[in-house]
Amino acid sequence: MADQFLSKTKLTADDLVTSGDRPVLERFQELRALLTDRAGPEVAALFAEPLLSRGNDTAAPSVSWYADAKSEPVPLSRLSPAEQSQVTAYLSDHLRPLRSLAEEPAHADLVWGALSTYGADDVMVVDGRPVIVNWGLLPGGGGANVSARMAHFDATLGRYLQAPVQPQPQPQAAPVASAPTFTPQPVETLMTPAPVRRISRLAWVPLLVLLLISGAVLFWLLQPGTRLFPKQDPVITEQSTLDAQRALNDELRGRAETLQAALDGAVCRADGVLILPNSQTPEGLLPPKQGEAFPQTAEAAPDALLPNTTDRILVEDPANPETPQSLLQMIEARTVLVLAGTANGLTAGSGFVVGPGLVVTNQHVLEGAAPGQLAVAGQAVGNPMQASVVKSAGPLADTGQDFALLEVPGLSAPAFTLLQGAGSLKLNNVIAAGYPGDVLEIDGDFAALQAGEAGAIPGLTVTDGIVNTEQQIGPETNVLMHSAALSSGNSGGPLVDMCGRVVGVNSFVRKGPLQNRGYALAIGDLMAFLAGTAAAPQVVDAPCQPVVRPFTAATSAPAKE
Structure with missing residues (x-):
């Protein structure tokens, strides 16, 4: 560089x-x-x-x-x-x-x-x-x-x-036919002059024959029933993506109406607690009686008007059930940076742990990777560890899938639980975790990692948003459209709900006239891909009821006399 x-x-x-x-x-x-x-x-x-x-x-x-x-x-x-x-x-x-x-x-x-x-x-x-x-x-x-x-x-x-080169004297010759040049000037003004050769008319015969043959082949291909490729429905249709955008518009209008209704009906109590018309605080908590402090922890609604920050949401640590950890800590321990060495240099994407020594990412993150040039790194891994591809499916436009399963010998990071429930996730708060390229390009640790400093590990980036809609965009392709900000490099990273379960695999972004919208491939599609592999992630279907450490828990308790 x-x-x-x-x-x-x-x-x-x-x-x-x-x-x-x-x-x-x-x-x-x-x-x-x-x-x-x-x-x-x-x-x-x-x-x-x-x-x-x-x-x-x-x-x-x-x-x-x-x-x-x-x-x-x-x-x-x-x-x-x-x-x-x-x-x-x-x-x-x-x-x-x-x-x-x-x-x-x-x-x-x-x-x-x-x-x-x-x-x-x-x-x-x-x-x-x-x-x-x-x-x-x-x-x-x-x-x-x-x-x-x-x-x-x-x-x-x-x-x-456009400054002409002084031509050298040339013998009189017939004009030379040439391909289009950069400027309307003769070829001699752009290149060092060379002796002009006469071209016989017979020299054009092979080219004319080739053009006639090409024209005949093109005419045959354009005839009804003649196709270069077998006729089939596209995996992802323009109509399906248009339907997704319309569904998004409907969701945004509904969201705006919900916010306006909450604003119109909100009441601020004398003790400073803001209560919405649904009798909850904006972060989805039931308020205590006036004058009493919030409890140290409380269950929050998964579709709260305002999402809770990841450091205040508590999730159970399977390795230590007695000591809950924050949602941020849990995500950091299971999300990885995926590095692929290609002919054009080092490329970066994201991934997450689904089993002992097994990582899921997108197939397009690995595209062009040279043999033996795959590794994972991050806070969940430490120094970069060599990885190999167990299974892959893609590209998305051709197959409707964009998954890859990596084996990382020696990786001891814990695995995510996956959520595959029957209920809708619309309006549920979610977190996108990964290593976006626009952050890595100015990250000093990533620059040091590229320079060969194995211990330089860039920090994980998390963004929050809500699930706008769930959409089927192909025969076997289901996605969650969400508002958590994504960019190149987030590909393959997890989309996590407020209980720490992965609800989708962030895979692509579609640019709209006013904003970009992120898409995550659904867990059902991921489970179909993982079938027949050694990956056996824990899958749950229970709705999320996040446990939150209220912001006022440490400040609103009555002072001791």
């Missing part, structure tokens, strides 16, 4: 230019390797290293840009005319090799994506050399608009290639 921070850019997900169904920014290592091999390290160094944050409910997506440099970055536009001329000449000379790479089908999408920039101060100068930021992006949500890239390039990076 480069160490010199250059700038940070806020964006929308639609601004990301994609290549091979992935944002070009996520293929930075591949781009750098290609340019180093084909054009040299100086050309590869033109493109700043991106650190992409997908954003969450409170923060917009953004990209932080870094470079290997010592001096502070300065936008090219702020240099003197003489300095600008020198840097522009360097940039023009070193961008020129990308033209030939962009004409190769195997690399065209990646190179064109890298040459797509926002357009405002995209060139920074550090250590006297130019570095391009904001690449892999098109403004105004134009990332998916392939046709707009050429015109946008001409107005941005293309202007550095």
Whole structure:
């Protein structure tokens, strides 16, 4: 990872230019390797290293840009005319090799994506050399608009290639047919001139034959009854996700009405205790008689108007039933950080313990992991421990499942209990636990862990929310839509109720016009996946009745005389 921070850019997900169904920014290592091999390290160094944050409910997506440099970055536009001329000449000379790479089908999408920039101060100068930021992006949500890239390039990076190279004298020749270039100028203005060769008309015959054959095959594929893939219903349909969003809107409207009714009917007693129309406090407790103190512990409603904080909720420790522990302690002891070494570097996700030495996560967290490059870490584990895949099912869009079961020899962390009940979980308070990427990217312990310091363990992140709706989005795919904030890295982590039982496996986020909404795969689907494995988690179906240590327990008791 480069160490010199250059700038940070806020964006929308639609601004990301994609290549091979992935944002070009996520293929930075591949781009750098290609340019180093084909054009040299100086050309590869033109493109700043991106650190992409997908954003969450409170923060917009953004990209932080870094470079290997010592001096502070300065936008090219702020240099003197003489300095600008020198840097522009360097940039023009070193961008020129990308033209030939962009004409190769195997690399065209990646190179064109890298040459797509926002357009405002995209060139920074550090250590006297130019570095391009904001690449892999098109403004105004134009990332998916392939046709707009050429015109946008001409107005941005293309202007550095518009200074013509002085052509050498050439013999008179017929015009040369060429592929589209970066600018409307002749090929000779973009590359070092080479002797022009005449192309015989017979040389075009094989290409014409190939085009005719391709056209015939395409015509056959478009005929009724001819398909590239067997006809089948998609695992996850647009209608099902639309129904889920409509259900969410209904839940939010009902939630707003509930909150307004509680606000209108709330009564504040003389002793300062706020009582709602349902005769409970906002945190779901029954209030004591006026003038009396709250008990040291009390049962709370699972759908309380305001969720209780995890350090005040008490759950039974199976290893020590006489000494209850806080919900936060229980979650921390069972949730793990999942690390996968891939060709593009280290990726991180979340997981949780379901049995002795067994961890559940998402299949997509492990995607691309090299053999022997899986490990788990965290407060529940200590130093990273090697892991191996026992079973996996995915990807979600193809199979309706996104699960993986890992075996971690020597892992002694306790297992979660799973909740698979017949009742609805709507409006129940829940906690999402895991290691979101937008937190890890600025976590000093995670940076030290990446650098090889095994004892550097990042802290667990927990967010709270409510279950908005339960939805079937495919023939065998059931999800809980909830409002606990998630981001990349939460994948595979547990969604926990206020009694410490896992009610879902956090798996993906859908971006709405106003906020993101998290989805957790249902426990029933997880249990079907675990069938036939050594995992035998404890499953309960009893409704949650959380035990809470009231906030006023230590402060409202009458003083002793």
